[in-house]
Amino acid sequence: MLLGACAPAAQAPTAAPAATQAPAPTTAPAPTVEPTVAPGGPLPRNETLYFNGQQWGSVVCWNPYSSSCNNAMAIAQQDNSRVLMFETPYLYDMLDGKSYPLLADGPYAWNDAHTDITFKLKKAAHWSDGTPVTADDVAYTWATNIKYNTSQGANFGAFIDSVTAVDPQTVDVKAKLDSNGQVVNPLEVVAWLDTDYVIQKAWTQKLEARTGGDATKLMADTADDVVYSGPYHKFFADDTKVVLVRDDNYWGQDASMFGKLPIPKYLAHEIYKDNASGTAALQAGEVDVSQQFNSNVQELWQAPLNLPISTYLPDAPYGIGASIPTAYYNMASYGLDQVAVRKAIAMAVDYDTIIANAMTNQSATFEQVPRSLMNPTAGEQALYDSSDPSIKALQWAGKDIDGAKKLLDDAGIKAGPDGWRYYNGKKLTYVATCPNGWSDWQAAIEQVAAAGKAIGIDITTNYPDWSVYQTVITNWPLPTTGYDIFMMYNDGAGPAEPWSRTNKLLNSRYAKTKNNWNGDWGGYVNPAVDALINAIPAETDPAKIKADYTAITKIYLTDVPSFSLMYRPQSFHTVNEIVWTGYPHQGDGTNPPVPPLDLMDGWSVAGLYNLKLVNP
Amino acid sequence: MKEYLKYFLNKLLWFLITFIFAFILNFILPRLMPGDPVAGIVARMAQGMTNTTGVQAIYQQYTQLFGTNKPILEQFFIYVRNVFHGNFGFSFSQYPRTVADVIRSSVWWTVCLQFPAIIVGWIIGNALGALAAYLKGGYDKVLLPISIFVSNLPTFGMAIILLVIFGVDLKWFPTSGGYGFDLIPSLSWKFMWSVIVHYQLPFWSIVLIAIGGQAIGMRSMSIYELNADYVKYSRFMGIKDRKIVGYVFRNAMLPQVTGLALSIGTMVSGALVAEIIFSYPGLGTTLLNAITGGDYPLISAITLIITLMVLMAMFLIEIIYGFIDPRIKATQSE
Numbered sequence: 032m033l034l035g036a037c038a039p040a041a042q043a044p045t046a047a048p049a050a051t052q053a054p055a056p057t058t059a060p061a062p063t064v065e066p067t068v069a070p071g072g073p074l075p076r077n078e079t080l081y082f083n084g085q086q087w088g089s090v091v092c093w094n095p096y097s098s099s100c101n102n103a104m105a106i107a108q109q110d111n112s113r114v115l116m117f118e119t120p121y122l123y124d125m126l127d128g129k130s131y132p133l134l135a136d137g138p139y140a141w142n143d144a145h146t147d148i149t150f151k152l153k154k155a156a157h158w159s160d161g162t163p164v165t166a167d168d169v170a171y172t173w174a175t176n177i178k179y180n181t182s183q184g185a186n187f188g189a190f191i192d193s194v195t196a197v198d199p200q201t202v203d204v205k206a207k208l209d210s211n212g213q214v215v216n217p218l219e220v221v222a223w224l225d226t227d228y229v230i231q232k233a234w235t236q237k238l239e240a241r242t243g244g245d246a247t248k249l250m251a252d253t254a255d256d257v258v259y260s261g262p263y264h265k266f267f268a269d270d271t272k273v274v275l276v277r278d279d280n281y282w283g284q285d286a287s288m289f290g291k292l293p294i295p296k297y298l299a300h301e302i303y304k305d306n307a308s309g310t311a312a313l314q315a316g317e318v319d320v321s322q323q324f325n326s327n328v329q330e331l332w333q334a335p336l337n338l339p340i341s342t343y344l345p346d347a348p349y350g351i352g353a354s355i356p357t358a359y360y361n362m363a364s365y366g367l368d369q370v371a372v373r374k375a376i377a378m379a380v381d382y383d384t385i386i387a388n389a390m391t392n393q394s395a396t397f398e399q400v401p402r403s404l405m406n407p408t409a410g411e412q413a414l415y416d417s418s419d420p421s422i423k424a425l426q427w428a429g430k431d432i433d434g435a436k437k438l439l440d441d442a443g444i445k446a447g448p449d450g451w452r453y454y455n456g457k458k459l460t461y462v463a464t465c466p467n468g469w470s471d472w473q474a475a476i477e478q479v480a481a482a483g484k485a486i487g488i489d490i491t492t493n494y495p496d497w498s499v500y501q502t503v504i505t506n507w508p509l510p511t512t513g514y515d516i517f518m519m520y521n522d523g524a525g526p527a528e529p530w531s532r533t534n535k536l537l538n539s540r541y542a543k544t545k546n547n548w549n550g551d552w553g554g555y556v557n558p559a560v561d562a563l564i565n566a567i568p569a570e571t572d573p574a575k576i577k578a579d580y581t582a583i584t585k586i587y588l589t590d591v592p593s594f595s596l597m598y599r600p601q602s603f604h605t606v607n608e609i610v611w612t613g614y615p616h617q618g619d620g621t622n623p624p625v626p627p628l629d630l631m632d633g634w635s636v637a638g639l640y641n642l643k644l645v646n647p
Numbered sequence: 648m649k650e651y652l653k654y655f656l657n658k659l660l661w662f663l664i665t666f667i668f669a670f671i672l673n674f675i676l677p678r679l680m681p682g683d684p685v686a687g688i689v690a691r692m693a694q695g696m697t698n699t700t701g702v703q704a705i706y707q708q709y710t711q712l713f714g715t716n717k718p719i720l721e722q723f724f725i726y727v728r729n730v731f732h733g734n735f736g737f738s739f740s741q742y743p744r745t746v747a748d749v750i751r752s753s754v755w756w757t758v759c760l761q762f763p764a765i766i767v768g769w770i771i772g773n774a775l776g777a778l779a780a781y782l783k784g785g786y787d788k789v790l791l792p793i794s795i796f797v798s799n800l801p802t803f804g805m806a807i808i809l810l811v812i813f814g815v816d817l818k819w820f821p822t823s824g825g826y827g828f829d830l831i832p833s834l835s836w837k838f839m840w841s842v843i844v845h846y847q848l849p850f851w852s853i854v855l856i857a858i859g860g861q862a863i864g865m866r867s868m869s870i871y872e873l874n875a876d877y878v879k880y881s882r883f884m885g886i887k888d889r890k891i892v893g894y895v896f897r898n899a900m901l902p903q904v905t906g907l908a909l910s911i912g913t914m915v916s917g918a919l920v921a922e923i924i925f926s927y928p929g930l931g932t933t934l935l936n937a938i939t940g941g942d943y944p945l946i947s948a949i950t951l952i953i954t955l956m957v958l959m960a961m962f963l964i965e966i967i968y969g970f971i972d973p974r975i976k977a978t979q980s981e
Contacts, residue, residue, distance in 0.1 A: 072837070073829040081828065088936065089752065091744050098692045098705075099742045180708065182692050185701030219697060247712055251743030269832065270752050270928040271825045301828050301926070308823045308926040311815065317828045498682030498941045501690045531697055546686075546703045548693035 068297075074274065076610055077644055080295035083309040084323030084603060085629065086302055090268040094254035095228050096175065096238075098182040104273050104300055104631070105265070108183055108226050110525025111601065111626075111633030115275060115298065116261040117228035120150060120169070120202075124634035125353060125524035125601060126624040128410030130225050131634055134164055134260065136200070136287070139224060146214060148204040149197070150224070155285035158231050158258050159278055166196030171232035175239075179246040183227050190219035218568040222527040225633065234258040262293050262639075274299045293639035295611070298631075313607055314338060320614070321605040322629045324471070327391045328605055339608040339645075343627035344617050347392040349605075350627055352400070352407040352598030353523035356472065357536070358479060359553040359593040363508060364461060364515040366454040370590060371442035372488070375435035376516070377594040379482035382429035386597055389474035394597040401426040402595050403584045404533045411529050415580040422581065425588035435486045452487040460489040461515035466501075467494035472518050475596045479516060490516065504552045507543040519552060523601040530567050533583060536593060538564050555592035602628045613643045654969050662962045669954040674726055677938075677946040678719065684739045684941030685709045713739055726947070735948040740940035746948045749933060754915065756825060757929040760846070761914035764853040769907050771854070772861025777896055779862065780869030790862065798859030806852040806924040813848060820848050823926035849921040857910075861903065868899035901972065908964045912957035915949065 068074055085103040092100040095117045100106050107113035111123050120135040132138070132153070139150035156164035173194035176184030192205040204223070206214040214220065234257060242248035255265075262283055266276035275298040283289045301317070303309040310325045312318045314336070325331065328349055331340040342349035358377075360367045367373060386394045395407050403426070405411035416422065427434075439445070439452060447453050451460075463479045465472040476492050483490030493513055495503075503510065504517055522532040535541065535550025537560045542551040563579050570576045604627035606614040615625040615638045628635035688709055693702045710716040714725060729736055735746035775794070779787040797805075814822040826832065827841040872878065872895040881891050919931035930949060937945040 068831065072835075073827065074831070076829060079829065089741065089744075089749075091741050097743065099688065101741065180704060182696070182701075182705060185704050186696040186698045189698040189701060216697075246708075251737075253743070267831050270756070272828070274831070299828075301824055302928075303823060304923045304926045304932055308924070311810075311822045312828065315822065496682065496939060498680070498684065498687050498939060500682075502681070502683040502686045505686060505690070527697070534697065541699065544699070546689075546706050547699070548686075548690055548702050548706075549697065549699055 074297050074299060077646075078296035080298050080611060080630075080639075080642070081317060081319045082298065082300040082629065083303055083312060083318045083321050085631075086273055086300045088302065089270045090273050092251075092253040093257050093265060094238075094250065094252050095230050095257065096179065096181050096235075097250045097252075097254075099250075102273075104275055104298065105263075107632070108228055109632075110222065110226065110523065110528070111628055111635070112226055112228065113631050114261055114633070114636050115263040115631050116259045116265075117230065118260045119225055119228060120152075121224045122634040122636065123225040123524075123526050124623050124626055125408055125410075125628070126351070126626045128408070129623065130221075130526060131623060133288070134229055135224070139221075141217075145217070146206055146208065148206070148220060148224070150202055150204075152200050152202065153282075153285070153287050154200065155282050155287050156260060157282045158260050159264065159280075160231075160258050161280070162231070162233070163199075164229060164231075164260055164282075165199045166202045167199065168232045169202045169229050170194050170196045171235055172228070172230045175230070175235050176227070179249050181250060187219065187223045187227065190216045191223060213569060216568045218527040218530050222525065222531075225526045229260065231258040231260075263298055266297065270302065272299060272301045289637070289640050291640060293636075294642040295639065313340065313605065316607060316609045319607050319609075319611050320629055321607070322602050324393070324603055325605050328393060331605070341606055341608065341614075341616065343604050343615060348386075348390075348395045348399075348598070349393050350600035350603060352395050353601035354599045355406060355521055355532070355595045356475070356518060356597055356599060357521055357593045357595050358463070358475075358516055358518050360591070361509050361515050361517070362554040362556075362592065364511075365457060366444075366459045367461070367515060369442065369444070369454065371438050371444060372454070372459065373591040373594075375438045375486055376479065376483055376488060376490070377591055378427045378429065378431045378438070379435040379486045380429050380594075380596070381478050381482065382596065385475045385478050389471035390597055390599070393603070394599060397426075397428045397595075400598065401428070402588070404536065404580070404587055405529050405584075406524060406532075407598055408524055411524070414529060414577055415584050416577060419581060419585075422585060422588070425585060432485050435482075439486065446487045450487060451489050458489065459487075461491075462493050462513045463490050463516040464493045464495065464500070464514055465518040466497040469497075471597075476516075476518060479596075505547050506545045507547065507552075507554060509552075509554075517552070518596070519550075521550065523599075529580070530564070533567075533580070534564050537561075537583065537587065551592075553592055555590070557586065557590065560586050600627070602632065604629060608645060610645055611642045612645050613641045614638065615641075651969060655966065658962060658965045662958055666954070666958055669958070670951065673947045673950045673954060674723055675719075677941070677943045677950075678722075680938075680941060682941050683715075684943065685713060685715055687940055688739065688742070712742075713737070730951075736944045738937070738942055738945045740937060740942040740945065746944045749945060750930065750948060750952070753928055753930050753933050756927065757915060757918065757931065760849055760921070760927065760929060761853070761918055762911070764850050764918075765857065765907070765910045765914060768854045768857025769861055769903070769910070772858040773865040773900070773903055775858065776862035776865025776867075777869050777899070779866045780873060780899075781892065787866070791866065794859040794862040794866075796859070797855055798863060800856065800859075802852065802856055802920040803924060805856055806848070806921055809848050809852050810924060821845050822848075825928045845925075845927075849918065849925045849927045852921050852924075853918055861906075864906070865899060865903055868902060869895060872896075872899045901968075905964055908960040909957065912960035913953055915953050915956055 088101055090102045093102060093105060094100055095106055105116040112119045118134050121130040122133045123130050134152055134156050136151040136153040139148050141148055152164055152166060158164060177188055190207055192207045195203050197203050204220060206220045209215050238249060238252055242252055262281040263275035263277055267274040277293060277296050281292060284292045306323050309323045313321045328342055330336060331338050343351060360373050362368055382397050386392060386396055400407040403415055405415060444452050444454050451458050463476045465476050473494060480490040480492050503514060521535055522528055537555060538551060539556040539561050541547050541549045542554045542556050560583055563583050567576060567579050615627050623634060625638040626635045630636060630638040685706060689706045692705055696702055714722055738744050738746050738749050741749055775790060779790045810822055813819045824845055826838060826845050830838055830841055832838060878891055878895060915930060916934060919935060921927055922929045922931040934949050
């Protein structure tokens with residue numbers, strides 16, 4: 032049976048992607064054609080799409096088994112994996128919450144026992160050396176990830192038992208079972224389909240042979256000779272830029288996939304040292320697709336600049352929020368074990384100012400998208416009952432100083448003669464913190480401190496370096512001072528969301544542990560929440576799933592172990608139509624909808640096939 | 648000659664002692680910084696991961712790989728052994744790149760930007776300072792305040808002024824990069840010209856600041872020397888002005904030469920501000936990123952190069968001083 036019948040709506044697969052334009056005839060596999068740039072000549076502007084905001088340092092390697100290549104244009108195995116050079120079986124589309132086949136042929140299916148997923152591979156799919164992509168490649172990639180304990184193996188090894196080739200075109204993914212014979216986590220098994228690259232077996236064996244089976248050497252190999260299946264590969268990289276060139280024999284031009292080649296011949300990314308340089312280049316027409324934060328982005332297309340620059344949405348918040356930067360309370364700090372204190376601070380924060388100053392309005396407000404555990408995408412919002420009056424009563428939009436004061440007064444946490452509030456005779460004094468230099472977070476933390484002062488709680492700010500900050504918060508117990516209220520990121524949009532985000536925000540399996548890079552850094556423990564979170568992945572009834580998320584949201588908004596400060600897009604997406612047009616915009620008519628993810632992550636790669644030259 | 652050998656050996660001994668202490672500090676100081684560099688790497692990798700055990704396994708893998716789980720003394724001896732074999736190991740922040748590779752790829756950008764800028768700033772600044780002291784009058788009255796103003800401008804201020812005026816408004820020069828955003832390096836004239844054009848704003852943002860500082864220093868030293876007794880005595884003796892000026896500027900130059908040597912010695916640390924504002928490649932941002940990322944091997948290697956260059960520059964200056972100013976040799980070898 033199809034997964035669509037037994038998983039939350041956000042993970043429902045779709046039969047096949049709809050090509051946005053007429054398919055072109057299939058070309059036979061052949062060796063890669065060399066690029067045509069003349070020595071010393073410039074990249075042709077009308078064949079090159081320029082990016083910024085992805086690559087912030089030199090590319091280190093091209094090895095898809097490594098997690099430290101710093102190769103942002105080619106390698107990112109995540110919820111919306113980057114599929115320019117290496118490809119996944121499926122592509123996730125954050126706009127409709129569905130997965131569409133890439134290397135896979137048609138939707139995947141669970142077996143009747145709900146322990147195995149089977150999917151087929153497209154017959155047209157082939158590697159850059161012309162050989163076909165087979166189920167054996169998929170199985171060998173998995174085996175290699177496990178054998179050498181790569182990041183992908185280390186993560187998904189807890190949820191997937193084996194990946195085997197049933198026949199050259201059919202892959203069987205066997206989920207790991209718990210002691211009760213139930214699948215440990217079906218959502219993570221499904222997420223693997225959109226996340227993990229398929230890497231050629233023959234090349235992997237070559238890599239193993241030259242690294243002698245040593246895991247460290249295997250992952251440290253620069254892999255300049257890597258074989259790939261994606262539409263682009265390395266053309267040039269140095270300390271100042273990275274350029275990919277299209278493989279004109281890319282299999283995806285087959286009618287079974289996109290039906291044609293992606294439009295730009297070259298994808299280039301200059302390495303800018305900061306956002307200001309990147310914005311200047313965008314203004315100068317040297318960048319077409321900007322994934323960085325451009326402060327006051329609307330000024331780029333308003334007078335006096337009047338540049339042909341736009342964002343996914345024409346007005347604020349300009350993009351689709353996906354992740355939710357969050358302030359955590361250290362439950363061990365004096366007084367923060369009191370719900371009234373936690374909620375009062377959260378109610379008093381001026382979120383509109385945070386959104387206006389820190390995000391220059393590139394975030395939905397909490398009036399527009401009331402707070403919950405969900406990001407603003409329609410798929411996630413539909414997963415909890417936002418019309419439930421008991422939920423509405425718990426949601427706050429901020430700057431409610433009187434309400435916060437009343438809450439504290441009612442809890443007996445009253446102001447002393449000095450104006451500060453005391454709990455059991457001890458003054459409430461906290462430090463709110465985030466990493467130094469993360470300017471939008473710092474602006475948010477300043478508002479948290481201001482909110483505290485407004486209601487009589489003495490909150491000061493401190494901004495350590497990231498290297499110190501993350502070392503401290505990932506190792507419980509947190510210091511007795513300095514980390515009472517602290518910010519961390521959480522998951523954006525993906526096939527395992529909002530479960531994964533909820534799990535990391537609230538599941539006590541992460542609480543009070545060392546080397547914890549997952550979540551619940553404040554030490555919140557609530558067995559009732561744990562039970563709900565642990566039950567959701569195996570749920571198949573959409574109504575039950577919605578009821579569970581609604582219940583967790585109620586507890587979250589009641590207990591306030593942490594609180595959201597803003598919404599951030601999965602990727603900033605500002606485009607310059609000085610050379611190219613046809614970028615993803617709201618209501619652009621694409622079906623499936625192409626998400627604003629830089630034309631390279633998940634289903635957003637489909638946007639590369641819709642581009643047109645402004646002046647052909 | 649015997650006196651000079653004693654002076655030389657004395658300087659060499661101090662050079663070696665300083666180097667040993669600097670070498671030890673180069674290793675220890677980065678490791679005294681708070682924070683766990685491996686945690687930073689794992690934090691990047693763990694985004695989106697759910698499996699706690701898997702994340703911790705990655706952490707263990709990297710601590711073992713980088714040796715950060717070993718006692719610091721053991722780490723030190725491994726470091727010494729490797730350095731003496733010319734091996735600075737892997738960069739933590741750019742793994743699997745080696746430290747040597749990271750430095751090799753960016754050091755030439757830094758040297759080519761910094762060295763000419765230091766030399767040009769030094770020559771122009773000293774010439775202007777000397778002229779101001781000698782000509783006095785209106786020239787001095789104009790040059791001094793301008794020099795004070797320019798030399799007190801923060802480097803980022805000068806860089807931003809040049810960027811806005813010549814890059815953004817007048818569009819005479821590009822605003823970022825080491826060469827054209829649409830070019831691939833080659834030995835073509837087009838590429839070379841692009842490098843030259845991109846070079847201008849970062850170069851002048853360093854030179855203009857340097858000119859002001861050098862001019863002020865040279866002017867002060869020259870005025871001091873021009874009023875020295877030996878100048879007055881020479882004039883009474885009827886020695887020609889041109890000859891006297893030669894003596895004056897040779898003496899006034901001595902502290903300026905020391906400053907030049909130090910500048911050249913430290914140039915490898917990079918022109919951080921110019922690199923950031925103009926997105927210019929180089930070691931400055933590499934070092935900054937290494938420090939913020941706790942990349943001990945990269946920090947130690949770069950600071951060791953800087954230490955060696957400064958020590959060698961100072962050693963050479965001391966040796967040359969022994970020749971050009973006998974008073975120094977006489978005092979030091981007593």
